[in-house]
Amino acid sequence: MPQLRLALNQIDSTVGDLGQNADAIVHWTRHAAEQGAHLVAFPEMVLTGYPVEDLALRPSFVEASRQALRALAARLADEGYGELPVIVGYLDRSETAQPKYGQPAGAPQNAAAVLHRGEVVLTFAKHHLPNYGVFDEFRYFVPGDTMPVIRVHGVDVALAICEDLWQDGGRVPATRSAGAGLLVSVNASPYEQDKDDTRLELVRKRAQEAGCTTAYLAMIGGQDELVFDGDSIVVDASGEVVARAPQFAEGCVVLDLDLPAAGAAPSGVVDDGLRIHHVVLSDDPVPAYEAELAGGYAERLDDDEEVYSALVVGLRAYVAKNGFRSVLIGLSGGIDSALVAAIACDALGAQNVYGISMPSKYSSDHSRGDAAELARRTGLNFRTVPIEPMFDAYMGSLGLTGLAEENLQSRLRGTMLMAVSNQEGHIVLAPGNKSELAVGYSTLYGDSVGAYGPIKDVYKTAIFRLAEWRNRAAEERGQTPPIPENSITKPPSAELRPDQVDTDSLPDYPVLDGILALYVDRDKGADEIVSAGYGEEVVGKVLRLVDGAEYKRRQYPPGTKISAKGFGKDRRLPITNRWRESA
Ligand SMILES: Nc1ncnc2c1ncn2[C@@H]1O[C@H](COP(=O)(O)OP(=O)(O)OC[C@H]2O[C@@H]([n+]3cccc(C(=O)O)c3)[C@H](O)[C@@H]2O)[C@@H](O)[C@H]1O
Numbered sequence: 128m129p130q131l132r133l134a135l136n137q138i139d140s141t142v143g144d145l146g147q148n149a150d151a152i153v154h155w156t157r158h159a160a161e162q163g164a165h166l167v168a169f170p171e172m173v174l175t176g177y178p179v180e181d182l183a184l185r186p187s188f189v190e191a192s193r194q195a196l197r198a199l200a201a202r203l204a205d206e207g208y209g210e211l212p213v214i215v216g217y218l219d220r221s222e223t224a225q226p227k228y229g230q231p232a233g234a235p236q237n238a239a240a241v242l243h244r245g246e247v248v249l250t251f252a253k254h255h256l257p258n259y260g261v262f263d264e265f266r267y268f269v270p271g272d273t274m275p276v277i278r279v280h281g282v283d284v285a286l287a288i289c290e291d292l293w294q295d296g297g298r299v300p301a302t303r304s305a306g307a308g309l310l311v312s313v314n315a316s317p318y319e320q321d322k323d324d325t326r327l328e329l330v331r332k333r334a335q336e337a338g339c340t341t342a343y344l345a346m347i348g349g350q351d352e353l354v355f356d357g358d359s360i361v362v363d364a365s366g367e368v369v370a371r372a373p374q375f376a377e378g379c380v381v382l383d384l385d386l387p388a389a390g391a392a393p394s395g396v397v398d399d400g401l402r403i404h405h406v407v408l409s410d411d412p413v414p415a416y417e418a419e420l421a422g423g424y425a426e427r428l429d430d431d432e433e434v435y436s437a438l439v440v441g442l443r444a445y446v447a448k449n450g451f452r453s454v455l456i457g458l459s460g461g462i463d464s465a466l467v468a469a470i471a472c473d474a475l476g477a478q479n480v481y482g483i484s485m486p487s488k489y490s491s492d493h494s495r496g497d498a499a500e501l502a503r504r505t506g507l508n509f510r511t512v513p514i515e516p517m518f519d520a521y522m523g524s525l526g527l528t529g530l531a532e533e534n535l536q537s538r539l540r541g542t543m544l545m546a547v548s549n550q551e552g553h554i555v556l557a558p559g560n561k562s563e564l565a566v567g568y569s570t571l572y573g574d575s576v577g578a579y580g581p582i583k584d585v586y587k588t589a590i591f592r593l594a595e596w597r598n599r600a601a602e603e604r605g606q607t608p609p610i611p612e613n614s615i616t617k618p619p620s621a622e623l624r625p626d627q628v629d630t631d632s633l634p635d636y637p638v639l640d641g642i643l644a645l646y647v648d649r650d651k652g653a654d655e656i657v658s659a660g661y662g663e664e665v666v667g668k669v670l671r672l673v674d675g676a677e678y679k680r681r682q683y684p685p686g687t688k689i690s691a692k693g694f695g696k697d698r699r700l701p702i703t704n705r706w707r708e709s710a
């Protein structure tokens with residue numbers, strides 16, 4: 128059996144930065160060459176970044192991607208890596224299919240290419256286009272209709288792109304029909320809780336269907352609301368795991384695979400009308416090499432650590448990729464802003480995190496003290512600016528009462544945060560959680576101001592769990608737990624009027640989150656939620672609040688998605704909407 132040394136580069140790329148992405152590909156190809164690799168792969172659309180959204184509709188960007196691909200092929204050869212075949216995802220256009228929006232050139236395609244000896248020797252487009260959740264690929268792309276197979280050192284390697292593995296039919300059975308000895312799938316699969324288990328089962332199943340070792344190469348990093356968690360997987364033809372890369376870590380998995388020698392060159396049309404496109408790069412057996420490398424098996428993170436890591440990676444990517452270094456947070460002494468501050472310190476370093484306590488006449492002593500204690504524990508930059516003089520000035524002019532008076536306090540804090548952001552250049556983090564966003568429990572242009580919402584997809588009940596996990600993790604490492612115990616144990620309160628607590632307006636969080644999980648995440652109707660054991664009255668109230676807060680959510684900043692249904696592209700509801708659920 129020939130052996131093939133495969134290098135899977137689980138790396139980050141930045142949407143639109145063709146130059147920097149090409150540099151990263153060269154860097155990691157050099158690394159793979161130094162490791163003696165015979166075949167090198169990079170993730171889906173690594174050259175352009177993923178997802179490019181409506182940039183795909185701009186012919187200038189499509190051309191730039193095609194041009195960057197050709198330049199990359201030449202550069203790899205110039206730098207001495209021409210003999211090494213490199214699989215690179217990029218944005219292409221079809222020479223034949225008409226664009227959907229009348230652009231002058233052919234329709235855009237989510238494509239990948241094999242670069243060898245300075246040339247683009249093979250290109251192919253994704254066959255199955257995802258069009259659900261956060262994906263809109265039918266909006267942009269036309270599907271590919273070939274089955275790419277490259278012969279590398281006497282092994283036939285079939286190629287696929289992400290969704291090609293998620294749907295039945297297409298390139299997986301075609302890999303078997305083509306008699307390939309290895310299937311390499313390049314991916315950009317956004318993080319969701321528990322998706323690692325789903326992916327593992329998927330890859331095992333598809334390897335058995337394809338009848339060959341299957342390498343699933345994942346992307347790492349973050350793009351706007353999405354986090355890419357890595358977790359590349361290689362399984363053999365029987366579905367046994369051969370290697371698994373770490374989650375949330377950039378790097379290269381290099382492994383030696385025993386693979387069957389290729390037979391006669393595959394040709395013809397196979398499953399789903401896919402025409403085999405077979406390119407022989409090298410029929411020579413693999414040159415002798417010495418060191419035995421193993422891909423290894425990185426242990427999975429536990430559930431809370433995994434979510435927390437996703438929140439850290441998502442925030443870090445957003446801040447860095449948008450050209451910022453520092454963030455600003457209003458610190459109330461409560462658990463939400465404390466958790467956001469802990470995440471920010473882990474993502475950016477405490478020296479880049481700025482917190483302001485902005486007490487009003489309703490702020491309790493403990494809320495001021497807890498905010499200061501958080502700053503002491505984490506080392507973030509801290510100051511206190513009371514809002515009372517500004518509040519008094521507004522009240523003197525307007526004579527506000529009730530909710531208007533309450534919301535004014537929140538808005539003064541929002542204005543203050545934006546003013547300091549303008550003055551000092553930090554971006555403002557919005558500390559709203561998924562429970563609050565669901566029911567509209569925040570003040571528009573008040574505590575909802577900001578550039579990014581790190582915990583907007585985390586329910587309040589999970590906020591407590593994550594805070595406790597982060598403190599426990601610190602203790603286990605012999606460090607100071609970042610979040611003051613009091614911020615975790617005191618009853619949540621907006622402190623906008625005397626003795627206010629969240630439960631004055633909302634059901635207890637376990638009940639609220641239970642209902643939201645059914646209504647928001649699973650689109651259950653009122654009857655089904657009541658049948659699940661929740662009271663008719665509370666269900667009616669929560670559903671009314673959720674429906675009535677759509678306008679507020681639309682104006683909320685973007686933030687890291689961790690669930691299968693975040694408040695972003697996953698859940699698109701009309702703002703103007705008279706449909707109401709009744710139990
Ligand atoms: N469909 C629609 N499309 C566009 N705008 C719409 C609208 N419906 C109302 N509006 C407008 O929205 C505004 C009302 O919204 P808004 O000003 O936010 O005020 P509102 O939602 O009435 O009140 C804020 C609520 O959030 C609570 N809160 C505030 C701050 C922090 C926290 C916390 O614990 O985290 C909780 C507070 O106790 C109160 O219950 C009005 O200007 C109204 O005209």
Ligand SMILES: Nc1ncnc2c1ncn2[C@@H]1O[C@H](COP(=O)(O)OP(=O)(O)OP(=O)(O)O)[C@@H](O)[C@H]1O
Pocket residue numbers: 456457458459460461462463464465483484485486487490494540558563574619620621622
């Ligand atoms: N006294 C304050 N000083 C600074 N920021 C504040 C203050 N009060 C509220 N904020 C900001 O407004 C956000 C909403 O806070 P609020 O206390 O109303 O409710 P919360 O959702 O329970 O949040 P938290 O758990 O952080 O207190 C806070 O996370 C914080 O960023």
Ligand SMILES: NC(=O)CC[C@H](N)C(=O)O
Pocket residue numbers: 171257262288289290291293314315316317
């Ligand atoms: N880029 C893709 O095709 C991703 C789609 C796939 N179902 C996933 O979530 O992993």
